[in-house]
Structures are given as structure tokens and as C-alpha cells.
Amino acid sequence: MLDNGNFVLYDSESRIIWQSFDNPTDTLLPGQRLLEREEIVSSASETDYGRGNFRLKMQHDGNLVQYPVNTPDATPYDYYASETNTDGNVSLNLDRDGRLYLLHNDRVTLLNISNGGLPTQGSINFMRLDVGGIFRIYSLSLGDLNLTRRWSSTEDECAPKGICGINAFCILIDSAPECQCLPGFVFVQSVCSRNFSVQGCSKTDNRLRYDMRTVENTVWEDSSYEILQMMMNEEECSKACLDDCNCEAAFYKDGQCKKQRLLLRYGRRSLEDSNVAALIRFGTNTVPDIGGDSDRKRIIKNEGRMDILIIGIVLMSIGVLTLSISVIFVRQRQKDYMKISKEAGDSFVEGISLQVYTFQHLSEATNGFKEEVGRGASGTVFKGVMQNGLKMVAVKRLEKEFAQGEREFQTELKTIGKMYHRNLVRLLGYCFDGDNKLLVFEYMRNGSLANILFNQEKRPNWEERMDIARDVSRGILYLHQECETQIIHCDINPQNILMDDNWRAKISDFGLAKLLKQDQTNTITGIRGTKGYVAPEWFQKQPITVKVDVYSFGVMLLEIICCRKCVDSSKNEKRQFLRNGFTTVMQQGRLGVWWGMKRWMRVKWRGWQR
Template identity: 70%
Template sequence: MSILTILFLLLISTAAKAQTRSSHITLGSSITPSSNSSWPSPSGVFAFGFFPQHVNGYAVGIFLPEKTVVWTANRDNDLTVPDDVVSLLLSTDGRLILRRRQGQDVEIISPSTTIASASMLDSGNFVLYDSESRIIWQSFDYPTNTLLPGQRLQPGKELFSSASETDYGKGIFRLKMQNDGNLVQYPINTQDVAGYAYYSTGTDGAGGNVSLNLDSDGRLYLLNGSLPLQNLSNGGFPTQGSTNIMRLDVGGIFRIYSLSLGNPNLTRRWSSSNDECLPQGFCGVNAFCTLMDNAPECRCLPGFVYVQPGNNTAGCSRNFPLQGCAKIDDRLKYDMRRVENTQWEGNAYEVLGKMTSEQECSKACLDDCNCEVAFFTGSQCRKQKLPLRFGRRSIGSSNIALIRVGTTMEPNVGGNTNHKSIIKKERRVDILIIGIVLMSIAVLALLISVIFVHKKRKNCNKTSNEDGANFVEGISLKVFTFEHLFEATHGFKEELGRGASGTVFKGVLQNGQKLVAVKRLEKDFAQGEREFQTELKTIGKMYHKNLVRLLGYCLDGDHKLLVFEYMRNGSLADILFNKEKQPSWEERMEITRDISRGILYLHEECETQIIHCDIKPQNILMDGNWCAKISDFGLAKHLKQDETNTYTGIRGTKGYVAPEWYQKQAITVKADVYSFGVMLLEIICCRKCVDYSRSEDEAILEEWVYDCYATGKIGSLIGDEMVEKRKVERMVKIGIWCVQYDPSLRPTMKKVLLMLEGTVEIPIPPCPSSFLSSV
């Protein structure tokens, strides 16, 4: 026998033993949530015990390293462990219970026979034995959302998705191995009928002995008894140092993942579908799913708004009151809004045939007080009531959804027809008089404006000749003399703030009518004339609601000044780090979305890609409507058309500077993503990124945040502020992804914005490790 054959047999033998090895758990054994929190399998690949649920809570189940959960206990009830639980105990009387300080113990698993011992196997199966070492219960028989190698989904059994990436309770999708041999996916709370199915293997009729199976290399297949029926995945995925699992994801698609030991990130290997809008019910009621860059996005029907701002999958509700029937009360006005190319659950209460047009179908619905939506297809009109379910975009569909939307409500003046007519005439006379007065005022204002503009044009021409304004050709910026701005700022008297490149002063233009911010560039920062002109052309052409707008400039010898719109409410730092002015959680989240939209514009929507290089709260200004805008482009780096990175000296502010600056690596837009991530953590916690007045554990914000996240203590980040834990955790995860040490791991700003808006799920982030750069 060859050496290779012997080694191969030894490997098979070792693998077979690993599948059967177990940790022996005897009566009286216990674990606690805070320490010694699990019973591991002999190899340590799997463990049974406590894992984080929500933000500060715990649940009980089976998990791989880094808490990749594959089985959850008490999923049909409240799976979150009560706060007063002391331990998980295999009691001396043969019960697996949660022991509480006060009150009744909670049974985790209740087999019909008294438990004598338990084992956590290396296969991921948690097993309970009786006094004669016979298996009386095993987790492999009761899968939750995951299938492990060697595990079967038996006829009649189901997998249920999780509620979210951090909530392992039952979600809204299920995968059922039906007794007829068909593997089918449905939304929860629906019957097992074809109308609700959105995935099927089409193996119905194969009989009641078909099971779903997973091999160690990721091959997923159906067996009819012991005979192969159908391969779903051909497998062949790595097994050396890796574990392959099949999971029904939160979004309703089941996938095969590989998890490498030592790496907490799951690698996607196979999906049942690449269309993430396929699962029926991904979006809540009155919303439909559409793909944006292959990512699912939920949109409301016309006249509807999201039930939970920031959570677009929760469904939509009317943004107008439904006050009655227009057919009965002629004061009420409704209109029909159309949505093309969508599919919905059919639940019509009346079907009208031989309709010749969409307008005819709309009128039929408007004339019916019970009709809230109509579907027009071909020559058929179907009337329905709300809510609508299971909406998704379907390109090429001829189905047109017609939604009843409230418009205006006319006041009821009462009386007879003549009385109404008199009132209408009186209104017309009033409107005519008002119109004449307004027109007279407008003509007078126009005359005054012409005189004023003529006078100003003379001054402007003089200014242009003196200061050479022609070099800004193609930019609609106003050119100022130094004397003009000196006078407008009262001699640069009222300082608003200092940036990386100069000092900003408050100014007044247009005879006191317009407030502006005048930035005087410092002499030691002053660029050559050509560079200054290039900078002006770039900034002058930019216009976005989340960027502070440049209005004009002055280039007069050594005097280089920029004139910006005035931001009435100061900087983000002014309100964020002042307890008396701190915005609420929802206001802070809207601010982060504003900032991310501005950075996305710089990174992807300008003619040339721009790296700001100094994103921080001091450079985020708030206008009169509390809209956040990015300012101070003094350190910005403009990439050429064919550039994606650049090499330059360190720019920015300590604490917000990405690690690659110090490593003298190529700088990309991911440097701004890092700075944004630091600032996002500051916005979440309302504190500065470096604060040595705090304890050593809390001084560096990103280290403290990750420690709180990893230990399930996220609630401590926001103090006494009343915010849903899942919302805090979601934002924290985004921040941790943004401050990853490796730029390639950081998301793009487009992805960041999608995560902030709640349209994409956020995977579990690894430790940022950026602080290791100083070790």
C-alpha cells in the first residue's frame, strides 16, 4: 500500500472520529452569561451556550467561532434570556434550565425522558442522553434557520429565517420540506399553496420520504429515501480548515456559506436565487421591492410614506386622511395615481371585464366607495382594498396599479346654487383686485431693480477690470475687491471659525440683506495663482445641497479670499459636543445621511473624483433648516480622470486621519470613509474621538465602541438616551466597518448610504485593529 493511500485513510479516519467526538456534560454542570459562557465541542469548532441577542441581551443556542449562530433555543417563545438569569444549568434532577435569582426556572429543552448527560459534538449537533446513554433529543432533529453537514431537513420540517442579523427570533420567511417531496419557500403565516410560493424544486409527487441534505463540501441535494433525487448545489467548496453551512437568510433566500477558522467573516458560495426581490413580503404592506445595483430597495405607493423612517422594509401607510366617499360628499377630492410594472398579491373583490382603457378602470374605482386600488391588465379591471402585499417590480409586466390618493377638500359653504354662484363671483373679484395690486408692486420693484442693477454693473465692470475676472471662465462666481470684503466683514472683525487653510469671518452683502461667510486664506497656505484658479474652477462648479456653496472670491495680490453661503447654526461640533444643544437620535441620524450624500457626491458624481481629506465635525456646518453641509475644501485632493489613487503628504486632523496616510500608501476615497466612520461614532456617542479625561478603556472612541459591541454592552454608548437597541447596533456596525485598518475592507460611500438608509443588511464587522498601527 502506498504512503499516499495510508495518509488518505488516516485523514478519513480522523475526520470520522471528529464527527463523533463530544464534550461530556454531566449533571450539575453550569455556565454563565458573563464568563465561562459555553460548552464547546472537543475541537472548539462548535459551542452550546450564551450568545448576544439584540444589543445588551443574550440567547441560548449553538454557534461557531465569533458567534455565528446555527441553532437557537426557545425560538417559538421569547428567546431572550431574562435579565436575572444566573446560569444555564444541567440540574441534578435531569433538567436543562435557566436558573434565575428569583422566580421560576426556565426550561430550555424539555425531552420526554429525564436527562442523564449531554454532549456538544464536533458535527455541531447538541445531544441529550438518558441513563442508558441513549439519545433522547438532538438539535439536528429541530433545525432553526441553518443546516449543517450531515444534518437533514426531514419531510414536514421547516427552516425559518431570523428576524434580523442581530435578532435570532423567527423572521418572515420559511423553507419547507413538504410531505409531497417538494422543497418550497413561502412567507410566514401563509398556506402551503402555489399562490404564496416564491421558490420550488418542482419535485412534488416524489413521495413522502424526500429529505434535504448537506455534505461537508457544500453539496446540497434531495434524497428520496436513500436514492438521489436532485442536486441543488454541486458543492466542491473548500473543507480544509473551513466549515460549510446552509442558511435561510433574513432576506428570504437560502445560501451556502464557508466559514474559515480564525476568520469571522462568512464567504458566500451559492444562492438559491440572485434576485433579492424574489421573496414575497420582503417589503412590508403597501410597498414594492425594486433592485438598485442588484441591491433590494423598498418603495412606497404614491401617497404613502414609510411606517418606520430609516426602516424601509417595515411597510408604508397613507400620508393623507381617508375622510369618506367622494360619491356621497362632493367636497372630497381623490385622484388615481399609476404604478407600472409591478406584481402584487391578488385579492380582488370585483373583476370587471371588457374595459377599453386605463382611464375607464380609474373611473370605475373612483365611483366605487369601497375601491382603494385597481389593477388594469389588458381589458380587465380588478378592484381591491388595502393593504397590498408582496409587491415587487416586474419589468415587462403589463399590469398597471392605480392607487386612490386624496388631493384637496373644498369647504362646504352651504345654501342653494345661487348663493354658491354669488360667492364664487365675489371670490373672482377679490382675486382680480389682489392680482392688480401685486402686478403694480411687481412693476415698481422691476423698475427699482433695473436702476440698481445698472448702477451695480458699473461697479462690477470696474472690479472685473481691476482683478482679472476672466480667468474663471465657465464659473458663475462673483468677483470681489479686497476693499469690498474688508468693508463687508467690518475689517474682519467677527470670527466664525478656523479651518485647515484659513480663518472664516461673518460678512454682510447687498446693503445688509445677505449674510455670508468670508474665508481668508492664510499667507503661509496661499497657493500659486494657477493652483488657486484650478481650485476655484473645481469648487465653483460643484453644487449639491449637502455641500456649502461657494458664492464668489477675491484674488488681489497676496489677498486670497473665498465667499461662502452663511450657515446660521454653526458647526456640527458646536451642537454635538454641547449637552444643552445635542440633537435627538433621529436628528443625528438624518445629519449622518446628509453628510454621506455630500461625500458620495464628491467621490462619484463630480467630473473628477475629489477626496476631501479633512472630514470632521468642525467642517460640517448646519444651515437654518438644520441641513448638514460639508465645508473647508482647503486640503481636498482632486484626482485626474484616469486616477483612482494618489500619493501625497499627510493631510487632515489627528484622530480622523486614516492609517494609510501614516503608512505612506496610496490614498483613495476610502480615506474619507475612515474619517466619516470616526465621526459617525462621535455622532452616535455625542463625544470626541479622543478624550483623555475618560478612563483608559474609554479614551479612544473606536476602541471603546468595538469593545462595547463585542461584549454586548452597546447600550452604554448612548447613556440614558431612549433609543431602540437594534438601531444603535446598526449604526455602530456601520461605523466599525468604516474604520477598518485595511482600506479594502471599508465600504464605499454609496454602500454606506444604503446601510444608513436601512436598505441593505449589515454583516458582522471584524475588529478594526486600526489602533494596532501604533503598537
């Protein structure tokens, strides 16, 4: 046991074979580091040092983030983040004086989390992730072993997600957290359980009546299965939930009603979202036990039977009417389906679930396809507005001759209809109406990478360009390695990289994509892609692999670094092709010197651009 608190095991040659500093639990001591991809986990309780409910992770992207345990490393689950995005190699460090900070590349202080400056004489400072999910810095007096809290990551003890468990929410009473169950639930062995049995899904059962109870100003994990827009008030949202057998709760805010199923997680009272209401389905007994003489019982019993008879007749009539309408509707849908099947084939949308639009609907949404926002390898993209002006979309209209257009249409549907990744443009729906083939995508407000990269006024700085490169590489990695079906995009270039509202880069235009079968690593196909980005194996008629995308990405990476096009006809013949300059310095062995000079010039003059 070393003086700094590190417990070390040595072998017979005095070499370290294990040390506690490399295996942190819930605490960091001075000199101990939390390295990239490592995490610490809170204890189960103050007396149980097993694995608890919260974790603090040093992510590979440079962010220090807190999550509940057993959740993905994703934004919807975090409740603390340092917001220090970098290219990685960041560690969390603690000094003897209590200064907690993030260090980049073992040299540069990226962020001072706590100020430090705590006295060290006769005491030890350490950081701990507490049972309640908040990490704090404590000072332990070595004389009387008195423990003093010196700093906290937050003073809101309800901030950690999941502190109160399932179907419960956290409120602060005199700055102390208190857990309360949802209406209709009670604590049973520290777990919120229903205090009534669910007998059916109608508003009124044999002895149970349902209504909705409101829990004001609370926020929860949103796992809605249906979202209703343009709701006038909470009463409309409550009625919509009561009429739905699957709905057990709903969240209402600003005219939007989100239907939920139980169990609800991560609930807490929030004054920031003071106009949010959680509506909970609640059951109450309404038919009490009846006493008195037998005649009164008989009268009530007969009245009950008559009510049942009347209700039965009404329900039967409604059922017959509903069945008739359903038969007519189903037959009409079958006719429409058969019409589509004859024109398009039965299997081209097999296995995907997308919104189907009519050509007239999309024509109205795009105002007659007037506002063109871009062109891809397989069609023209127009700006559209849906949901009464609340949602903007991008509508891609395939304009090539029928056979090729249909093939590309089916390719794009099959390729991205099943995919979802934050660095891929999301497909929302489609239209297949004879020769009219259209795809509906999420709208990317900031245009393409080419629009900003080759524009002197919009040109991003070095850090922003590196973020863009990382975003594109993550999208390509997903296509090549993480999809169920390996996909070769075949046309990676700045025109097909779009920027969302947060300036995150996303890959688009899968009209030329090539899908590989399972266990297939290459394929033979004709030349695809854009001039300047096409890999040499296309021209050599060699089998095509995912490396053609890597080549195109490499060309685009040179463009991102230098902020100029890979082929620029305005320059002289020697400088017309961007890769020629890199080829020359590589052949002469000067690439490292050239790159070092570029970095030195960038630091020396921040305004310098290629």
C-alpha cells in the same frame, strides 16, 4: 387569479415566477404592498389605461411622495408628502377594511394615512391613483357593482402639479377643477397656444403692441432667470419685463420681481398666496385697416414715413452713444482683467461662473472682518451681510503665506465652484485682490456639528444624530462617485460639518481637497487632515484613495453615536481615545452584545447619553 385579486403565474414546479401584486399599475388591493423605491402611475384617462401624468412613489428615505411624471424625486416637484423620514425599509399597505398605512421594518406602523373601518361584507375596498393625480380609497359593492368614494388624500383637485398642462392654470368652481389659459392663449386640441404671433421684442412692432396682463393669486413653477429686488409695485415689474427681450412673464410678490421665459408649468389659483401676481406679456393689434379716398391714404402713408425717419435718426443717435460707452467699458474691463491675470494666472477660474467681489465690498459686508464664526484648515470665516441687510453670508479669508494660500484658494475654487448638492456648503463668489483671497459661502446659521454634538445643552437626540450621519454620507457619496471629477475631501471632521436653518448637515472647507483625474483611483500626496481623523495609509506613505474620507467618516460616526470627541485629553490614558473601546469589544467578539445593550438602555431611559 387568486381570491384576493392577485394574478399569479407558476412554473411546472408550482413556484411563482410572476405575480401582479409585485407589478402595481394605478391600484393597490387589500394585502398588496408598495415597497421601497416602487411607484404607481395614474392612467392616461378614464378609458385609456396607459401611463398618465402623475405618480405616487415609496421613496428609500421613508417618505411617500407624489410627483408629476418625468420629474426628478425632488422637493420642488412634489405636491404630497407623508413627512416620514426614516432610514428606509418602509412600505405602503392596505388592509381589507380600507386602512392605508406605512409600515417600518415590517413591524412598526409609521403613519396611519386613512382611518379604515369600512365595511367589508359584500364589498371590496381598494386604493387608486386617479387620472387627476389624487389617490383615493373606493369601496366596490359586489352585488350591484356600485363604486363609492370613501377617502381622498386631498379635497383640493387643483393640488396636483401639472393637471392643466403648459401655460394653463387650475381654478376651483363649486369644488370642481377648471383649466384656464394664460392671457393671449387659447385651447387648441387641449393645449394652450398663443393667439398672436411674436414679431419682435420691442414694446411696439409694425402692427403689434405689447403690454402686460395680470393673473392674480396664482402659483407656478419658479424657473426664473433673473430676480429683481426692491421693486415698488407691479407696474415697475411689468416695465422691467417689457424692456427685456427675453422676458415673457414675471412673478411679482412683496417687492420681488422674478423674470420668466415660457413655457409656464404647474399653475393653479391659490388663496394662500393671495398677494402673488403673474404678469404675462400680451400682444394686441393697434393699426386697423384704413378705408376712404386715396388722398387720405397718401397723407397717412407720408406721415408714417416721416415718423419712421425721425425714429430712425433717434435710434441711430442712441446706438452711436451706446457703442461709445460700450467701447470705453470693455477697454476698462480688459485692463482690470489683465491686471488680475498677471497677479493670479489666467486659468485658475476657468470653467466656473461665480460672483466676483472687491475686497472693499467684502470688508464693508463683514464690518471690517469683526465677527469671527469659525476657522478652517485654510483660513478664518467671518459673518457678513449683503443686499441691504437681506442676505447673510460667510466670508472665508485665507491667512496663510502667499504660495500656500494661493494654492488652497485655487483648489477650493476649482473644487466647489462647479458643484451643487444639498449636503455641500454652496460657494457664491470670490475675491482675488493681490494678497487678499476670500471666498463667499451661504451662511450656516446653526454653526458646526462640533458645536452641538459636544455641547450637553444642544446635543441632538438619537434620530437627529442618525439624520446628520445620513446627510454627511450623501455628501461624501456625491464627492466620490457622482461628481464629474472624483474628489477626496481629506479633512472630514465635526468642525467641517455645518448645520443649515433646517438642521441639515453640509460638508464645508475644501481647502485641502485632492482632485483625481479621470480613470485615476489613487494619488501620492503629503499628510493632510486633522489629528484623530487621519487614516493609517497617510503615515504608511501608501497611495491615497477615497477610503481616507471613509475612515474619517467612521471616526466621526463613532463620535455621533457616543457624543464625545475621538481624542479627549481630559480622560484617563485608557479612555482617552474613543476608538480604543470599540477595538477592544471587536477583538473580544462582543460588539453585537455591546451594541444591543446600548440600544436597550436608550429605549429604557430616553434621557441616557454617553
